[in-house]
Amino acid sequence: MLNYSPDQENLPLPAANLQTLARWLKALSEPKRLLLLDRIIQGVQCNCELGDELDMAPNLISHHMSVLREVGLVNAERDPFDGRWVYYSINRTALDQLNAVFGDFFTPERIQPRRLTCGPQAIASNQTRNT
């Protein structure tokens, strides 16, 4: 289906999206959290196994996972048969939104040339205009 809404490619991004994006990026900017997320995406979702693979203490994993959960990027659920185990998984909705917002922000199509409202050219054109 074609999108007939006005082209918004060159408009400033909504401030709310910037804040949301910053929140997500902050949660993702920690190397070990990226590693954890990588394993989770690839199907390693048990706390204990993550600890084994990445050589991290269980409480550290809990901490990093809570950060990822607070920003909505991952879900956590207990095993229905043995509630002592917890499984993490990617929140598919959040992932889609992350990709959308990130793509909107970093798309090369948004790049615009420098505005000549500052620096010597601007001063020169001002003087031209005023004389």
Add this chain to the structure above:
Amino acid sequence: MLNYSPDQENLPLPAANLQTLARWLKALSEPKRLLLLDRIIQGVQCNCELGDELDMAPNLISHHMSVLREVGLVNAERDPFDGRWVYYSINRTALDQLNAVFGDFFTPERIQPRRLTCGPQAIASNQTRNT
């Protein structure tokens, strides 16, 4: 003193790994840096003007821009006619790499179901196998 030659190709190129992505995300995870980058992408590239629009002290802008420069995401160059002015711009090569690496990591196609190598199911299947 910083080197103001246009540095399009200054990137160390171990791009496809997690550490590079983490480095980029860390630089981008600071809200004001995201704001700065947003303005720069949209053509506001003079230090003084960035300070006006975002109400930030010039030394703060310098600091944040140096972080973005260190990870290769932005270039800085002095005005050829009046060297007192500095213009920032996004490093197109780095932007493309960022989009590629980010896309590779966060594509939904990578998502895999949970491996049953942990938790009660794994134990049960082990016991089944061993008896």
Add this chain to the structure above:
DNA sequence: AGAATAGTTCAACATACGTTGAATTATATT
């Protein structure tokens, strides 16, 4: 040469954050 302008670097501070080990909770087994 000296003053002025645009940016950068430095020093200092407060806060945020990752890490660790111990204590605690939740759930299951005996």
Add this chain to the structure above:
DNA sequence: AATATAATTCAACGTATGTTGAACTATTCT
């Protein structure tokens, strides 16, 4: 009921980081 197991929360620590004002550089103008 008591013990064991998986995970979380808590307290403490050191380091990293954003912010500020002052000093400094680089460059231009008079």
